[in-house]
Amino acid sequence: MVAKRSLCLLLVAALSSKCSRAEEENQCGLYLATSSTSTAAEPKWGIFAGKSYSKQSRIGFGDIAIHTHQMEANALSGEDDEDLLTNIVDFFENFIWVPHPVGGQFELDEGKVVTAIPGGGTLSCFNPKMTNADWNHSSAFFREPWNEEKGVSHPGRGSYSTFYEASIHATDDIEEGMEIFISYGENYVNENSDDNEELSKEDMKKVDMTVNKIVEFFEKHQDELDEESKNEIYQFLIRDVMQAAAGEGKGKIISEVLPDTPDELRAVIASGGVLDYSQPSLVRSTEWLEQHGRCMDNIRPGPSTIPHAGRGAFASRKIAAGAVVAPTPLIQIPDEEVLNMYDVKVEYDENDGTEFHVRNGNEVFGSQLLLNYCYGHPESHMLFYPAGAGVSFINHSKKPNAQLVWSKHPNHHSHWFQLEPEELLEEGNRYLGLLMEVVATKDIAEGDEIFIDYGDLWQEAWDEHVKEWETLKKRGVVPKRWPTRAADLNAEFATKPYKVGANYPENVQMKCFLVISKPVDEEPMNANGDKVRIWTKHKTKETFDSSNLFDCTLIDRQDVDDTYEYSVSWRSVADPSKQTIVKHVPQKAIIFVDKPHTSDQFTPEGFRHYIQIPDDVFPEGPWRDAAVAEDEE
DSSP, X not given: OHHHHHHHHHHHHHHHHHHXXXXXXXXXXXXXXXXXXXXXXXXXXXXEESSOBOTTOEEEEEEOOEEEXXXXXXXXXXXXXXXXXXXHHHHHXXXXXXXXXXXXGGSOSSXXXXXXXXXXXXXXXXXXXXXXXXXXXXXXXXXXXXXXXXXXXXXXXXXXXXXXXXXXXXXXXXXXXXXXXXXXXXXXXXXXXXXXXXXXXXXXXXXXXXXXXXXXXXXXXXXXXXXXXXXXXXXXXXXXXHHHHHOHHXXXXXXXXXXXXXXXXXXXXXXXXXXXXXXXXXXXXXXHHHHHOEESOSEEEEEOSSTTOOEXXXXXXXXXXXXXXXXXXXXXXXXXXXXXXXXXXXXXXXXXOOEEEEEOSSOOOEEOGGGGGSXXXXXXXXXXXXXXXXXXXXXXXXXXXXXXXXXXXXXSOGGGGGSOGGGGGSXXXXXXXXXXXXXXXXXXXXXXXXXXXXXXXXXXXXXXXXXXXXHHHHHTSSOSBOOOOHHHHHHHTTTSOOOTTOXXXXXXXXXXXXXEEOOSSSOSBOTTSOEEEEXXXXXXXXXXXXXXXXXXXXXEEXXXXXXXXXXXXXXXXXXXXOEEEEEEEEGGGEEEEEOXXXXXXXXXXXXXXXXEOOTXXXXXXXXOHHHHHHHHO
């Protein structure tokens, strides 16, 4: 009997554990909801943790990175449309990133690269005192080669971004329900915040300690102080003492944040500290997020099942017919011409001689790759860039299992449908006020690839492109064997040793992640006068970060514990005649990148076409301005 009872208890425990794991796997890990930084004048979306994340853990799934080249220069046309185009670029670039988290800075040898990274890259808000996440550069640099198809010359070349796995990780422990704030970088913080007017996390921790001490003080002397004395001492502490300790600016903020009376300080402690007390919308309950938010991690990226389509989006859990697969706020682009590409030239500012690029003539030679990821309609000059996590991985099929619809969320501004396209960038409308949703049209099993219908015009354009590609390949315009790319070599040498002195393809260049220190057991200068340094990991920051990536040349290799280490030559950009010898560089710290203007994105024959919003979904009215223009002609 005892044995049976023990067996039953073990079975119950096992089943409970299994159910718990299943519930955890089905738990939404990220929600899109109104940010705690949102105001009536400037509404903002934010990203909230649907579960807790420990420090350094990955948040959500990696996303795509789409590089734009010289958008600002292309907009500087000297024509009547320049003001509109530059206004679009200015607005759009508020939501996209410098290219460094994925290595896009190597795409051009000169000029401006700005990178569109949906999900966390576009939707996480700025709050310097609450920053709890940052880019994980190594995810993108060491990404798996999903459908890279080494050497294959297929019609998908140049039509999709080869940069993906742009991901963020927690820089602090993040509790369930907390809003996620990604680091915008020191330069952005310096330009957009004032140290005298912001409280950092460390400031908040010190205030919490002070609050605890004040509570302890009043408890210790509660029999000796009447209410008037308590309040007088309290006001002196939070006003005069705080300002003396923290400075006038921060001291004033602290006094405004804390409650009016000492008896209310217990509420500060009970809420979890000054930060949670002063900004209660920073942390939301799961119930609130389910009611007012939208789950953002129902899809994950992976190698697409569609031939030559690169990456695709797959269900991370079961999705019922009619359920939201993914929400996607839209960045409004009132004129599609902003994605046209032209020859550019250098000009100089008359006042300070600063170099900048402008359009050189009006001959269009192509379109930004971003066009392939934008939503549009044949009767409109407008485009919409979908900022939802993972949405840009969703591929086309004439047998889709999902569709695009307008959201019924109260923060979706359907009244914008009646605004003229240019009005969407007027003061008071310069935010993400449009929300679409990808909705399942049938039950979708976990692991199924998600598809939507890109529209008949897209299909016709693609079919024509495939025919033209084969024709160009026969004529030798398109190579029959595709050149080796950096991604191909990175996959090849993930475990295989590099050959010292080998000749690699001329369209790639070797780079090393270098964090160095002086040697302990040898001289820091060799007989040739070269500095000698030892590779090391960064003590406080990420080692495999773009800022630590430099040109390097292999000198020798050593086999060390089933892996490889190298000595490399590193030459300063300021003085290439001098080299530093860096020893003990691990295999992982050496990668290839494509040289400027050589990645697939620069393929002149690459396919370009927007994704069509279905006609019965695209609103009637002023947005159908292309149809109006044709009628006027």
